Amino acid sequence: MNNPSVKRPAATQHLRRIAIFVDEPDPGQFYWVMHESTEDATVWLDFQSSEASFPSWLAAYEAGNKELLRMVEDKKTGPLAAGEDENTSPVG
Numbered sequence: 001m002n003n004p005s006v007k008r009p010a011a012t013q014h015l016r017r018i019a020i021f022v023d024e025p026d027p028g029q030f031y032w033v034m035h036e037s038t039e040d041a042t043v044w045l046d047f048q049s050s051e052a053s054f055p056s057w058l059a060a061y062e063a064g065n066k067e068l069l070r071m072v073e074d075k076k077t078g079p080l081a082a083g084e085d086e087n088t089s090p091v092g
Contacts, residue, residue, distance in 0.1 A: 013080040017043070020064040022057050029053040032064025 017037035024030050033049040048067070054060035072079050 013077075013082055015077075016081045017041075018068060020061065020068060022060045022064070023049075024057070028055065030055070030057050030060035032060045034064060034068060051085070059061040064075055 007044055018034055019036075020032055020034050022030050025034050031050045031053055035044045035046045037044055050060065050063060050067075054063060068079070069075070074080075
């Protein structure tokens with residue numbers, strides 16, 4: 001959806017595709033993991049995880065979401081990544 005009233009900087013920004021999942025490497029030891037989609041939508045790379053374990057899946061999941069929200073500067077726009085300016089000539 002394009003909103004003509006929204007002003008964007010010259011270098012367009014786009015939402016980062018970040019997901020949180022919970023891993024249980026040992027019974028009762030839950031860790032949150034954040035990963036992000038690459039340009040190839042079938043490839044996701046882990047980029048952050050909890051250092052300490054949590055006693056439940058829910059506790060780990062909630063802590064991971066809290067960390068993601070902490071990373072976001074503007075809660076209205078979400079986690080943004082800089083993109084290329086679509087109006088710039090591809091040849092310097």
